[in-house]
Amino acid sequence: MWRWRKALQQWVLRHTPREAQARLTQRRIYLLPTRFGAIMLVVALAVWVGALNYAVSLAYVLSFWIVALMLLSVLLAYRQLAGLQLQARAAANVFAGDEARFLVHLQWADIQPRRLRLRWYDGDIVLAESTAPGDYALPLAAPYRGQLAMPVLRVWSEAPLGLVRAFSHVRLQAALWVYPQPLADPRELAWQGGEGEAAATAPGGDEFAGLAPWQAGQSLHRIAWRVYARRGSLAVREFASPAAAGGLPSLSWDDYAANVPPEQRLSHLCWHVLQATRAGIGLRLLLPQGEYHVDAGDGEPALLALARFGVHDAGG
Amino acid sequence: MLADELRLASFAVLAALALVALPLFLHLPGWVPLVFALLLAWRATLVWQRRPLPRRFWLMLGLLLPIAALWLNLRTLVGREGGVAFLLLLVGGKALETASLRDWRVLLALGFFLAAMPLLFDQSPLSALWLLLSLFTLTWAMVLLAGEDARLSPAVTARALLLSFPLMVVLFVVMPRLPGPLWSMPTEQQGATTGLADSMSPGAIGKMIPSREPVFTAEFRGSQPRVSQLYWRVMVFDQFDGTRWTAANLALPRGVEVGGSTAALRYDVVAEPFQGYLPMLEQGVAAGEGVVLGYQQKLRRVDAANTARLRYSVQSVASSQYRDALGEREQGFYLQLPAGNPRTIQAGQALAQRHPQPAARLQALQLWLAEQGLRYTLNPPTLADNVVDGFLFGSRQGFCEHFSSAFTVLARAAGLPARVVVGFQGGEFNAQGRFWQIRSSDAHAWSEVWVNGSWQRVDATALVAPQRVDAGIDNTLREVAPRMPLVGGRPPGWAQWVGQQWQLANFSWQRWVVGYDAASQQNLFQKLGLGEVSAANVAKALLGGMALVLLPLAAYVLHGRRVRRSLPQQVWQALVQRLRRAGLAVAPGDTAGELQARARQLAEADQQALAALLQQWQRLQYSPQGGDDAAWRSLWRQVRAFRPAKVGRKR
Numbered sequence: 001m002w003r004w005r006k007a008l009q010q011w012v013l014r015h016t017p018r019e020a021q022a023r024l025t026q027r028r029i030y031l032l033p034t035r036f037g038a039i040m041l042v043v044a045l046a047v048w049v050g051a052l053n054y055a056v057s058l059a060y061v062l063s064f065w066i067v068a069l070m071l072l073s074v075l076l077a078y079r080q081l082a083g084l085q086l087q088a089r090a091a092a093n094v095f096a097g098d099e100a101r102f103l104v105h106l107q108w109a110d111i112q113p114r115r116l117r118l119r120w121y122d123g124d125i126v127l128a129e130s131t132a133p134g135d136y137a138l139p140l141a142a143p144y145r146g147q148l149a150m151p152v153l154r155v156w157s158e159a160p161l162g163l164v165r166a167f168s169h170v171r172l173q174a175a176l177w178v179y180p181q182p183l184a185d186p187r188e189l190a191w192q193g194g195e196g197e198a199a200a201t202a203p204g205g206d207e208f209a210g211l212a213p214w215q216a217g218q219s220l221h222r223i224a225w226r227v228y229a230r231r232g233s234l235a236v237r238e239f240a241s242p243a244a245a246g247g248l249p250s251l252s253w254d255d256y257a258a259n260v261p262p263e264q265r266l267s268h269l270c271w272h273v274l275q276a277t278r279a280g281i282g283l284r285l286l287l288p289q290g291e292y293h294v295d296a297g298d299g300e301p302a303l304l305a306l307a308r309f310g311v312h313d314a315g316g
Numbered sequence: 317m318l319a320d321e322l323r324l325a326s327f328a329v330l331a332a333l334a335l336v337a338l339p340l341f342l343h344l345p346g347w348v349p350l351v352f353a354l355l356l357a358w359r360a361t362l363v364w365q366r367r368p369l370p371r372r373f374w375l376m377l378g379l380l381l382p383i384a385a386l387w388l389n390l391r392t393l394v395g396r397e398g399g400v401a402f403l404l405l406l407v408g409g410k411a412l413e414t415a416s417l418r419d420w421r422v423l424l425a426l427g428f429f430l431a432a433m434p435l436l437f438d439q440s441p442l443s444a445l446w447l448l449l450s451l452f453t454l455t456w457a458m459v460l461l462a463g464e465d466a467r468l469s470p471a472v473t474a475r476a477l478l479l480s481f482p483l484m485v486v487l488f489v490v491m492p493r494l495p496g497p498l499w500s501m502p503t504e505q506q507g508a509t510t511g512l513a514d515s516m517s518p519g520a521i522g523k524m525i526p527s528r529e530p531v532f533t534a535e536f537r538g539s540q541p542r543v544s545q546l547y548w549r550v551m552v553f554d555q556f557d558g559t560r561w562t563a564a565n566l567a568l569p570r571g572v573e574v575g576g577s578t579a580a581l582r583y584d585v586v587a588e589p590f591q592g593y594l595p596m597l598e599q600g601v602a603a604g605e606g607v608v609l610g611y612q613q614k615l616r617r618v619d620a621a622n623t624a625r626l627r628y629s630v631q632s633v634a635s636s637q638y639r640d641a642l643g644e645r646e647q648g649f650y651l652q653l654p655a656g657n658p659r660t661i662q663a664g665q666a667l668a669q670r671h672p673q674p675a676a677r678l679q680a681l682q683l684w685l686a687e688q689g690l691r692y693t694l695n696p697p698t699l700a701d702n703v704v705d706g707f708l709f710g711s712r713q714g715f716c717e718h719f720s721s722a723f724t725v726l727a728r729a730a731g732l733p734a735r736v737v738v739g740f741q742g743g744e745f746n747a748q749g750r751f752w753q754i755r756s757s758d759a760h761a762w763s764e765v766w767v768n769g770s771w772q773r774v775d776a777t778a779l780v781a782p783q784r785v786d787a788g789i790d791n792t793l794r795e796v797a798p799r800m801p802l803v804g805g806r807p808p809g810w811a812q813w814v815g816q817q818w819q820l821a822n823f824s825w826q827r828w829v830v831g832y833d834a835a836s837q838q839n840l841f842q843k844l845g846l847g848e849v850s851a852a853n854v855a856k857a858l859l860g861g862m863a864l865v866l867l868p869l870a871a872y873v874l875h876g877r878r879v880r881r882s883l884p885q886q887v888w889q890a891l892v893q894r895l896r897r898a899g900l901a902v903a904p905g906d907t908a909g910e911l912q913a914r915a916r917q918l919a920e921a922d923q924q925a926l927a928a929l930l931q932q933w934q935r936l937q938y939s940p941q942g943g944d945d946a947a948w949r950s951l952w953r954q955v956r957a958f959r960p961a962k963v964g965r966k967r
Binding site (some may be wrong): 001035036039040042043044046047050051053054056058059060061063065066067069072073075076078079082084111115132133134158159160161162163252278299313 | 407418422425426428429431432435436443444447451455458459460461463464472476477479480481483484487488491493495546622624710829830831832843866871873874883886945946949952
């Protein structure tokens with residue numbers, strides 16, 4: 001049973017190509033009775049046997065009406081999905097351990113409301129319920145650094161009776177970068193050397209000076225998503241920003257001993273980049289694959305470089 | 317699904333269950349549905365107060381006690397009554413361990429099963445109506461459980477039921493019916509069925525007469541019989557204890573011979589068995605499928621224990637006699653008389669001495685009875701002890717049971733084998749439906765006397781009141797004549813017409829819905845040119861019928877509502893439609909200015925509303941971003957709410 005399930009999943013994954021935009025047609029909408037639908041069929045059968053045995057015509061009516069409702073449900077459930085268009089919107093990069101939020105735009109031609117549900121193909125949590133066209137944010141845990149592509153999405157509907165489920169699988173072309181998880185570095189690196197700023201920032205302590213409400217135009221990656229998840233309001237990590245001083249200190253892969261694992265190094269480097277960005281200090285980031293400049297206050301290129309370390313960009 | 321939505325849906329499920337079980341109050345011991353209702357109310361209270369489910373112990377107690385009581389009450393947990401009552405209690409118990417969405421759905425499925433239960437007892441149009449109501453509430457609960465918006469749910473439910481109705485009809489007509497049951501049912505105790513009792517004592521039939529309740533219908537193929545030919549034989553009583561006639565239920569296999577010059581009448585009857593026997597016109601010669609013609613010319617179901625209504629065909633020759641070879645012992649049996657009624661026996665013996673020829677003796681007996689100055693009345697005085705003597709020589713007033721009983725006793729005393737036949741006489745012809753409606757008030761009893769190797773019908777009532785047979789009981793007894801409710805008096809023509817229509821509706825209901833069985837299906841298949849009801853033909857009919865219904869349905873569901881126009885076009889179209897409905901000559905090609913110009917005939921308020929809508933439309937249409945979907949949708953809703961008053965009515 002388990003093996004069959006596995007094989008079925010493999011098949012689904014193989015037959016769900018990545019696409020920029022998906023439009024659901026009858027070729028890719030599947031219809032199956034739900035568990036409740038199966039129970040109702042059993043009830044219809046039981047009533048039918050009773051009608052047969054006791055020669056009760058009205059019981060035939062009841063039994064056949066249940067079957068008719070099932071048949072109608074097939075059409076109605078199919079209608080919920082037919083012609084649905086899905087398109088991925090750009091999603092913000094996140095730090096490893098945070099929650100990524102893929103944005104999907106749902107669109108259909110007619111004005112009738114639909115009742116759709118979305119979940120990841122291998123998950124079992126309903127991510128979104130949609131009755132109107134629009135953008136829907138689909139959370140996905142991002143535990144590892146690197147590129148995170150949108151997994152296969154399952155769109156389904158059991159409306160309006162819950163007897164038959166129409167479903168389809170969609171793999172949209174969307175990916176985001178997962179930065180390394182910032183990991184405080186107790187050591188003092190060269191760029192911090194001698195600056196009063198460095199003394200003001202206690203190493204190993206909390207990186208943030210505080211939180212402030214997010215305002216339009218602010219970089220998305222500064223949003224504290226965990227705070228958002230807790231409070232439901234967007235907040236940005238606020239950092240103290242004393243005036244930058246000095247030239248361009250460098251931050252290097254080779255600052256660490258050879259026995260420090262790469263991911264740990266990246267996490268430390270990430271922490272330093274964030275610290276520097278917060279302090280408004282420009283940096284040179286030296287990685288084996290190349291050199292990156294961190295302009296004062298904009299850590300994005302450096303963070304991307306860290307995220308991309310050793311990753312082949314699949315595009316998207 | 318949110319907790320509040322599930323709560324609402326739970327109430328809907330519980331309400332649907334209560335509604336479904338309501339008719340069972342009529343058919344089960346009253347306390348069983350009451351306990352069921354209490355269990356549901358208990359669950360509803362817990363949902364209402366957001367309290368957890370009761371402990372298993374209490375639930376078991378609340379369930380086992382009623383089940384034990386049920387056992388003590390009915391002595392069974394199976395069969396129709398026992399089984400339904402048991403199921404009802406179990407479903408009530410199930411409601412009390414229902415918490416998750418999945419549980420509620422299982423409970424709802426049980427509710428659908430429960431909806432079939434009242435149908436085992438009653439299949440009248442009224443219970444069909446109740447079934448419809450039950451289906452609506454059950455489906456409504458289903459829609460709510462599926463998470464539909466509460467305000468939209470009734471419309472969604474109605475739409476689902478309406479759209480699935482044609483599919484149901486196709487399945488109902490085409491799916492094959494079996495001629496007999498799959499397994500025999502446990503015999504039920506004969507309840508208080510309306511109609512004929514299993515014995516005849518003075519007053520037994522008279523009690524039925526004032527009721528004009530329809531009991532069965534008959535439909536003749538070819539020529540219609542005369543009213544005076546309509547002797548519907550049901551039961552034969554051949555044992556007399558001095559007061560009461562009962563059936564000895566002998567079963568001697570033998571062939572009888574029905575003479576007669578007239579051709580056989582072919583007809584179909586829809587009737588419920590009376591004490592196991594079905595009405596048949598005298599004298600039956602051939603019984604159709606599902607029924608057998610047995611000893612004493614009595615008709616019964618093949619599955620004799622089944623008390624359900626049945627449609628069957630019979631052939632009869634309208635004749636007052638049939639040949640039957642009685643042995644010595646049988647003749648003796650039909651001559652037995654208990655002690656008592658000395659004067660009647662004396663009179664019979666005296667007549668027998670005077671007329672040695674049996675045929676002449678029978679004539680003389682009839683003549684003698686006719687000369688006794690008897691009166692036909694529905695309300696004869698009550699008699700005690702020697703009831704036949706009391707009737708013939710005392711009160712001289714009686715009803716058909718008095719007449720038939722007295723004549724049979726007289727014949728036996730005169731040495732002629734005789735017995736009492738109970739059934740119905742007459743009927744009302746419904747000209748529109750071309751069928752005969754026989755009512756409770758047509759119940760009748762007559763005698764059968766064995767003379768010269770033939771059973772000869774003697775209707776002693778007709779000797780005294782010949783119009784009973786020729787004109788029907790309605791025109792003989794004032795008490796039985798149809799009367800208007802409340803006001804009294806003979807009903808006017810239109811009321812009779814309404815009555816006939818109602819009869820016709822009932823008849824059609826019985827014929828096409830309740831009585832739609834293997835035979836009717838065969839008939840219909842043949843009429844549609846589909847031939848036999850075989851697997852291949854059923855498959856063909858099913859495919860054809862489904863295609864006939866499903867294709868338009870699919871077109872309606874999938875394409876009828878899918879509009880290929882853009883949102884702004886749809887909104888514009890809706891606006892034009894609203895104005896057209898108000899009686900304005902506008903075309904979809906009109907510009908906004910033209911619309912406004914044509915709308916001058918509208919009321920002032922409507923004009924302003926239109927102007928606002930048009931302004932909004934233009935703003936969205938010509939805004940740099942082209943207006944977003946949400947804005948267009950909101951405008952669409954506003955347009956739909958715009959109902960301008962009609963204009964241009966000619967004064």
